[in-house]
Amino acid sequence: MGPNLYFGFYFDVPPITQIVTKAQRVLAFKPADFLTGLKETYRWYLRHHERKEIDYSFEDRLMNSAAQPAMQAGAGAH
Secondary structure (H helix, E strand, C coil): CCCCEECCEECCCCCCCCCCHHHHHHHCCCCCCHHHHHHHHHHHHHHHCCCCCCCCHHHHHHHHHHHHHHHHHHHHCC
């Protein structure tokens, strides 16, 4: 049968093991499990993200400009 191919790409790639001991030593950090890291990242984002008011003015103008010809066509049909 041959290798597992999908559109010419070999997707059955063996897992890659990352060795982070040098990064731990040089950067003085301790890796966290995925769920803990995700929670910490989300908390950081909430503390540092400024939520801005959404501006829909472009969409409003676009909808108004599309509605005007439709209203004019409807007025001329009577």
